[in-house]
Amino acid sequence: MKLLSTPARRSAAVLAGALLVSSLTACGGGTQAATAVNKDALTIAIDSDSASFGFDPLRVADAQRQFFEGLYENLMTLQPDGSVGPGLAKEFSYSTDNTVLTLTLREGVAFTDGSTLDAALVKANLDRRSDPALSAYSAIAKGGAQEITSVTVASPTKVAIKFAKAQPGFEKNLTGTMGMIVGKTAATKSASLATTPDGSGPYTLDTTGTVKGNKYVFTKNEKYTDAAKYPYRKVTFSVIQDPQARANALVSGQADVAMLTSPTVDFAKSKGLGVSQIGGTLHTMVSFDKTGKTSPAFAKEKVRQAFQYAINRQSLVDALHKGDIPAWNALPKDSAGYTEELNVRFAYDPEKAKSLLAEAGYANGFEFTIVGSAETQTDLQAVQKDLAAVGIKMNIKMASSTDEAFAAVATTPLGYASLGWDNPVGLMYGVVLNGFTNVQKATDEQLSAATGEAAAAKDDAAKKAALTKLNTRLVESGWMIPLYESLANQGFNTKKVQQVKFAGTNAYPLLSSYAPAN
Amino acid sequence: MDVTMAMFAAKRLLMALATVLVVAVLAFLLVHAMPGSPGAVSLGAGASQEAIDDVNQRLGWNDPLALQFFRWLGEAVQGNFGTSLIDGRSVSADLASRLPVTASLAAGATVLSAILGIGLGVTAAVRGGLLDRIIGGFVGLLVALPAFWIGIIFVYLFAVQSSVFPATGYVPFEVSPQDWALSLALPVITLAVGGAAFIARQTRASMLEALQQEHIRTLRATATPTWKILYVHALRYASLPIVAGIALQFIGLFGGSVIAEQLFAMPGLGQAVQSSVSTHDAPAVQGVVVIATVVVVAVNLLLELATKFLDPKLRAS
Numbered sequence: 001m002k003l004l005s006t007p008a009r010r011s012a013a014v015l016a017g018a019l020l021v022s023s024l025t026a027c028g029g030g031t032q033a034a035t036a037v038n039k040d041a042l043t044i045a046i047d048s049d050s051a052s053f054g055f056d057p058l059r060v061a062d063a064q065r066q067f068f069e070g071l072y073e074n075l076m077t078l079q080p081d082g083s084v085g086p087g088l089a090k091e092f093s094y095s096t097d098n099t100v101l102t103l104t105l106r107e108g109v110a111f112t113d114g115s116t117l118d119a120a121l122v123k124a125n126l127d128r129r130s131d132p133a134l135s136a137y138s139a140i141a142k143g144g145a146q147e148i149t150s151v152t153v154a155s156p157t158k159v160a161i162k163f164a165k166a167q168p169g170f171e172k173n174l175t176g177t178m179g180m181i182v183g184k185t186a187a188t189k190s191a192s193l194a195t196t197p198d199g200s201g202p203y204t205l206d207t208t209g210t211v212k213g214n215k216y217v218f219t220k221n222e223k224y225t226d227a228a229k230y231p232y233r234k235v236t237f238s239v240i241q242d243p244q245a246r247a248n249a250l251v252s253g254q255a256d257v258a259m260l261t262s263p264t265v266d267f268a269k270s271k272g273l274g275v276s277q278i279g280g281t282l283h284t285m286v287s288f289d290k291t292g293k294t295s296p297a298f299a300k301e302k303v304r305q306a307f308q309y310a311i312n313r314q315s316l317v318d319a320l321h322k323g324d325i326p327a328w329n330a331l332p333k334d335s336a337g338y339t340e341e342l343n344v345r346f347a348y349d350p351e352k353a354k355s356l357l358a359e360a361g362y363a364n365g366f367e368f369t370i371v372g373s374a375e376t377q378t379d380l381q382a383v384q385k386d387l388a389a390v391g392i393k394m395n396i397k398m399a400s401s402t403d404e405a406f407a408a409v410a411t412t413p414l415g416y417a418s419l420g421w422d423n424p425v426g427l428m429y430g431v432v433l434n435g436f437t438n439v440q441k442a443t444d445e446q447l448s449a450a451t452g453e454a455a456a457a458k459d460d461a462a463k464k465a466a467l468t469k470l471n472t473r474l475v476e477s478g479w480m481i482p483l484y485e486s487l488a489n490q491g492f493n494t495k496k497v498q499q500v501k502f503a504g505t506n507a508y509p510l511l512s513s514y515a516p517a518n
Numbered sequence: 519m520d521v522t523m524a525m526f527a528a529k530r531l532l533m534a535l536a537t538v539l540v541v542a543v544l545a546f547l548l549v550h551a552m553p554g555s556p557g558a559v560s561l562g563a564g565a566s567q568e569a570i571d572d573v574n575q576r577l578g579w580n581d582p583l584a585l586q587f588f589r590w591l592g593e594a595v596q597g598n599f600g601t602s603l604i605d606g607r608s609v610s611a612d613l614a615s616r617l618p619v620t621a622s623l624a625a626g627a628t629v630l631s632a633i634l635g636i637g638l639g640v641t642a643a644v645r646g647g648l649l650d651r652i653i654g655g656f657v658g659l660l661v662a663l664p665a666f667w668i669g670i671i672f673v674y675l676f677a678v679q680s681s682v683f684p685a686t687g688y689v690p691f692e693v694s695p696q697d698w699a700l701s702l703a704l705p706v707i708t709l710a711v712g713g714a715a716f717i718a719r720q721t722r723a724s725m726l727e728a729l730q731q732e733h734i735r736t737l738r739a740t741a742t743p744t745w746k747i748l749y750v751h752a753l754r755y756a757s758l759p760i761v762a763g764i765a766l767q768f769i770g771l772f773g774g775s776v777i778a779e780q781l782f783a784m785p786g787l788g789q790a791v792q793s794s795v796s797t798h799d800a801p802a803v804q805g806v807v808v809i810a811t812v813v814v815v816a817v818n819l820l821l822e823l824a825t826k827f828l829d830p831k832l833r834a835s
Contacts, residue, residue, distance in 0.1 A: 045686075049793070051605075052604060052605065052793070052797070053604055053605055054604075054605035054606065054607075132569055191606055194602075194605045194606030194607055195605070195606070195607055211615065211785045212605075212607065212612060212615075212785075213785060213789060213790070213793055214688070214783065214784070214785030214789070215687075215785075238686070238687065238783065239783065240686055240783040241780065241783070242780055242781060242783070244670070245673075245685065245686050245780075245781055245782070245783055246686075248673050248674075248677060248678055248685035248686065249685050249686040249687070249783070251677075251678045251685070252677040252678055252681055252684060252685040252686075253681065253684075254684050254685055254686050254687050255686075271678070
């Protein structure tokens with residue numbers, strides 16, 4: 001039955017069509033004007049909110065160094081080749097026993113609060129190390145692996161840092177967020193950093209353009225002494241958590257540079273974008289327990305070695321981390337200590353794993369629990385299957401809170417961590433030998449010796465020898481059970497930005513390394 | 519407005535306030551039931567128990583719950599939701615900057631879904647036959663498609679492939695009205711698709727019922743113009759469930775914008791919820807919950823008043 005006459009139907013159809021057309025045009029139809037190449041401004045799409053804790057650089061890790069490099073200067077600086085160069089400290093020297101580091105400071109450095117750099121300000125900064133919220137200072141706080149016992153003002157431009165024990169090579173740590181210096185106002189009243197940066201860096205925060213958690217706009221600091229190193233007048237950090245959305249933003253022009261995940265690299269390349277890649281982050285299982293306190297089996301080196309043979313790393317990467325690199329080395333491929341020998345020696349061999357377990361007295365296997373998170377769950381499930389094949393039952397308990405995840409270092413025998421090895425000595429002293437992955441204070445003479453040799457190495461050959469020893473021992477001892485090495489990928493618009501270069505093996509390029517395309 | 523209507527409005531307003539209060543109490547209790555404490559959250563994992571206790575004491579975390587709640591409520595009614603435990607910023611200021619983003623998304627998507635839904639629903643009901651079946655099938659397809667999948671497809675087609683719209687980001691209206699509209703286009707369309715399908719079904723059913731009414735037949739017999747029969751008399755008769763559907767859409771979109779905000783990197787309330795929950799930032803969580811509740815309750819209140827106004831039978835009761 002037709003309810004309406006022909007004119008009525010026509011009018012209804014016309015209305016519906018008009019509604020459709022008007023709704024579509026209301027959504028901003030038409031073509032977006034082609035974005036002109038703007039060499040004055042750079043937009044970097046990043047994967048998380050670098051300032052989620054505010055603008056105190058001491059509250060964040062080195063993954064946020066690039067962001068905070070815009071606002072603050074370091075006592076020592078990371079150089080484009082990955083070496084250590086002068087920063088706010090133009091010179092440094094160690095006492096003969098390596099327990100005192102003396103820094104000679106630059107003059108004429110001004111902070112946004114109007115204060116200027118001197119030895120008293122550096123002392124005021126480092127004296128904040130007892131504040132537990134300042135995670136970048138955790139290693140130098142009381143009881144930390146690189147504990148600073150006192151900071152002394154020797155003269156207005158000289159400051160002496162005394163350590164609890166010898167710390168050769170400590171200056172490398174000062175290139176990270178630990179070495180960033182805040183102005184006098186912030187050093188005295190750190191709460192001000194919640195909303196207002198107080199640095200002497202190449203940029204200042206444009207509060208009008210900044211939207212917390214979404215985008216941070218930096219404009220050039222005209223008082224910065226080495227302004228020519230930073231070619232862009234304005235830098236915007238755009239927080240885009242979804243990996244595909246970040247890649248899309250790069251393709252469609254909302255970002256000039258973007259941190260890409262390996263699965264989105266091919267997509268970016270297919271759209272004509274440039275991609276720079278570097279390894280360096282090892283996703284590894286870490287034996288928290290080497291003494292048997294939480295699981296007797298983990299006290300046996302052969303048991304820990306059995307894990308190395310039991311895990312099919314190639315299969316894990318093929319299934320879950322396409323584009324990344326399976327890892328049998330504890331140190332990354334670009335490290336001086338990397339050796340192909342480990343790839344062969346610890347190649348996937350479940351039978352060998354079973355025989356090692358039998359030699360250790362666990363022929364029938366054993367059972368333990370690992371605490372997982374949403375990020376690690378699928379990797380752990382893949383490992384779980386491999387371990388089950390050699391008789392090891394690994395139960396995965398998902399962390400119900402951050403507290404539980406942190407407590408796992410003391411309550412469970414094995415964990416999962418993503419480690420950057422840009423500073424192997426710092427990582428060994430700060431995390432592996434004396435830090436959170438060894439709360440039961442296990443010792444390994446070979447590891448300690450190799451770390452000491454690496455710290456004291458005077459030339460590349462000595463460093464390579466020491467790091468190779470260190471790497472080999474980390475794997476054969478089973479302190480580290482590496483799974484895969486992920487690549488850090490920087491996608492960039494080739495029409496706007498030159499090829500992105502990494503600083504040595506650091507996964508986060510220097511902010512100064514971005515330059516307009518010719 | 520007559521006295522009965524005023525009484526009705528007053529009663530509903532009181533109930534709305536009671537609802538907000540109940541939700542505020544629940545949010546407060548849930549935040550207190552979360553593991554950890556403000557001291558542990560603000561000082562981080564490396565903090566000593568002594569330092570944590572000190573912060574908790576300063577914030578009054580150990581005071582009786584009732585005292586804490588009324589202290590918080592006293593500030594909240596003045597628009598002060600406290601400061602973030604994570605970065606010390608004002609929660610109220612942060613929410614105030616985010617509310618327009620989510621409101622723009624939800625309002626834009628509601629308007630678009632209403633226009634598309636009513637258009638499709640009326641056409642299906644009026645034309646009938648093959649077109650009705652085609653629209654029915656199309657609407658069924660739209661209902662089945664997840665919003666995030668639609669968003670991904672739209673981004674691929676209109677941002678990655680053709681650069682018609684930006685793939686991510688939000689531009690405030692005061693910065694550039696044109697860029698504001700462009701930045702909202704894809705998220706609004708993404709959110710509107712499912713809602714349009716729902717409203718189209720609702721509209722079709724209501725219009726079919728309306729067109730069967732005796733007064734419509736009478737109007738037709740008296741040679742009243744067809745457009746007037748359809749869009750004045752029949753659509754008004756059918757409007758009650760449609761208006762209810764649209765209001766529910768707004769409520770759903772307001773609460774569910776987190777997907778679009780994540781996908782399009784927009785600084786709205788959804789992003790704030792995600793961030794504050796993951797960092798256990800109690801004042802921020804409470805603030806977002808209360809603001810979202812106020813919006814939902816206000817829309818519900820308006821819906822009830824509109825329903826009462828539109829329906830003569832309800833108005834007389």
